[in-house]
Amino acid sequence: MQSASDSKTSLTQVVQNQAQGHLAVKLGFGILGVGAAILTWRLAAGFIGSSLILPLPGEVAFSLMRISAHSDFWVSVLGSLRRVVLAFSLSLLVGGITGTLAAMNKPFKSFLAPLLTTIRATPVLALILIAMFWLPASGVPIFSAFLMAYPLIHGSVCAGIEAVDPELLQMAMVFKVPSRIILFKLRLPSASPFFLTGAKSALGLSWKVVVAGELLSQPAFALGTGMQDARLSLDTASVLAWAGATVFLCGMSEFALGIASRRLEKRRMELPA
Amino acid sequence: MSLSENPFFRAESITKSFGQRQVLSGISADFPRSSVTAILGPSGCGKTSFLNILAGLMPADSGKLIGFPQVSFSYSFQDPRLLPWLSCLDNILFALSGLTDRQSSMERALRFIKAAGLDAYAAFKPLQLSGGMRRRLSLARAFAYPSDVCLLDEAFTSVDLKLRIELMNLFSLLWREEKRTTIFVTHDVQDALYLADRILVFSSKPARLLDIHTIDSPREARRYGSKDFSELEELLYRQILS
Numbered sequence: 001m002q003s004a005s006d007s008k009t010s011l012t013q014v015v016q017n018q019a020q021g022h023l024a025v026k027l028g029f030g031i032l033g034v035g036a037a038i039l040t041w042r043l044a045a046g047f048i049g050s051s052l053i054l055p056l057p058g059e060v061a062f063s064l065m066r067i068s069a070h071s072d073f074w075v076s077v078l079g080s081l082r083r084v085v086l087a088f089s090l091s092l093l094v095g096g097i098t099g100t101l102a103a104m105n106k107p108f109k110s111f112l113a114p115l116l117t118t119i120r121a122t123p124v125l126a127l128i129l130i131a132m133f134w135l136p137a138s139g140v141p142i143f144s145a146f147l148m149a150y151p152l153i154h155g156s157v158c159a160g161i162e163a164v165d166p167e168l169l170q171m172a173m174v175f176k177v178p179s180r181i182i183l184f185k186l187r188l189p190s191a192s193p194f195f196l197t198g199a200k201s202a203l204g205l206s207w208k209v210v211v212a213g214e215l216l217s218q219p220a221f222a223l224g225t226g227m228q229d230a231r232l233s234l235d236t237a238s239v240l241a242w243a244g245a246t247v248f249l250c251g252m253s254e255f256a257l258g259i260a261s262r263r264l265e266k267r268r269m270e271l272p273a
Numbered sequence: 274m275s276l277s278e279n280p281f282f283r284a285e286s287i288t289k290s291f292g293q294r295q296v297l298s299g300i301s302a303d304f305p306r307s308s309v310t311a312i313l314g315p316s317g318c319g320k321t322s323f324l325n326i327l328a329g330l331m332p333a334d335s336g337k338l339i340g341f342p343q344v345s346f347s348y349s350f351q352d353p354r355l356l357p358w359l360s361c362l363d364n365i366l367f368a369l370s371g372l373t374d375r376q377s378s379m380e381r382a383l384r385f386i387k388a389a390g391l392d393a394y395a396a397f398k399p400l401q402l403s404g405g406m407r408r409r410l411s412l413a414r415a416f417a418y419p420s421d422v423c424l425l426d427e428a429f430t431s432v433d434l435k436l437r438i439e440l441m442n443l444f445s446l447l448w449r450e451e452k453r454t455t456i457f458v459t460h461d462v463q464d465a466l467y468l469a470d471r472i473l474v475f476s477s478k479p480a481r482l483l484d485i486h487t488i489d490s491p492r493e494a495r496r497y498g499s500k501d502f503s504e505l506e507e508l509l510y511r512q513i514l515s
Contacts, residue, residue: 170330171354174346175368175418185367189358268358269400
């Protein structure tokens with residue numbers, strides 16, 4: 001006769017198998033999508049027949065191997081990564097502080113609103129060009145990415161704090177919990193899912209703006225600078241190789257942040273302290 | 274007579290409407306100190322609104338509260354209202370964080386979490402607990418907070434009979450620790466007969482106070498669902514169904 005623990009184990013196995021099956025299907029369709037995109041690219045490149053306009057996928061892969069064989073490529077990756085981390089951290093810090101203050105203080109929220117609307121409406125390229133007048137080459141991408149990512153963090157923190165469950169606030173009010181404790185133990189933790197979603201978008205945006213800023217300001221050791229140098233040499237395959245490296249790094253950092261935030265959230269809500 | 278000497282808290286002619294819909298119609302009642310009062314009435318009659326008015330969470334349209342505005346409250350809500358990211362112990366400490374003496378807050382939190390039988394789960398988060406355990410934690414939090422008046426809103430409903438009796442026994446145990454003035458809302462006659470010293474019967478909406486019954490029998494001697502109060506039970510059913 002099958003015991004209760006045996007049936008529980010087999011049920012767990014069924015659930016695990018189903019989850020693995022879903023993952024395999026998801027992965028399979030993902031690979032199929034990439035394959036279809038490469039095939040379309042291959043067909044389009046064959047049809048155009050000019051490496052200057054659209055090189056073949058193989059040429060881009062070869063260029064990527066060639067440039068990644070040089071230490072300069074890796075130094076450039078590290079340089080861009082450093083700028084992204086700096087811009088992203090700065091936007092987390094400033095956006096976290098002003099987002100919290102704006103959620104707690106309506107006049108401050110109104111005070112910041114025109115500035116944030118202006119920043120959001122300003123085209124990235126205009127911002128980069130203006131920053132080039134003010135800052136050294138290496139500072140331009142950091143400043144521009146910060147200004148683009150900051151409103152996202154500010155908005156998500158502010159919205160998260162404002163969306164706190166009113167019933168929990170009412171409970172805290174009955175027990176006369178001090179405002180400082182309400183902020184740190186109720187409002188900010190409530191905002192964390194909003195904050196993580198905003199942070200993920202801000203990270204992706206930071207990569208895009210940092211590389212765009214590097215492309216125009218040309219700092220030493222940067223993915224954008226590599227891309228621009230390749231463009232000036234009319235080496236389209238290398239431009240695409242540098243762009244591919246950027247997309248890969250951006251995707252990987254977003255993926256890593258997604259995993260970290262999911263684990264953090266799970267741990268925060270479920271595991272014993 | 275000073276507030277601390279006054280043997281009663283009092284609500285006088287409390288009325289409340291939401292838009293055109295009146296929910297409370299001139300309710301007046303006394304609540305003796307250190308007593309357990311049940312507010313019994315049909316679901317949705319305005320019992321929770323009355324409790325919220327007593328706690329100062331909602332203003333009354335008219336009427337007067339005597340004694341209530343000057344005292345502190347603890348509240349066990351219909352939904353346990355726990356912070357899912359804090360452990361059981363930290364949930365209680367959160368409610369006690371307004372108290373100045375941290376050492377005594379910790380001692381109280383540990384004492385009441387133990388009384389609720391949750392000491393082994395002190396480090397667990399609410400999502401790791403069963404529904405019944407969360408209710409127990411909510412009760413423990415309400416009693417751990419050193420309030421003058423303890424309010425319980427349907428704290429024993431939506432659970433099976435065994436758990437309901439467990440929760441009510443836990444209530445009796447916690448209440449004996451400090452014999453606090455307690456007002457609890459229920460739509461269940463048996464719950465009221467098992468725990469209350471006094472039962473206020475509310476009519477259906479707009480709620481009026483239909484009757485006040487006093488139960489003299491000591492709480493410890495009562496058995497849940499016994500026929501000791503069959504006449505009163507029958508009268509209460511008639512009143513809330515009328």
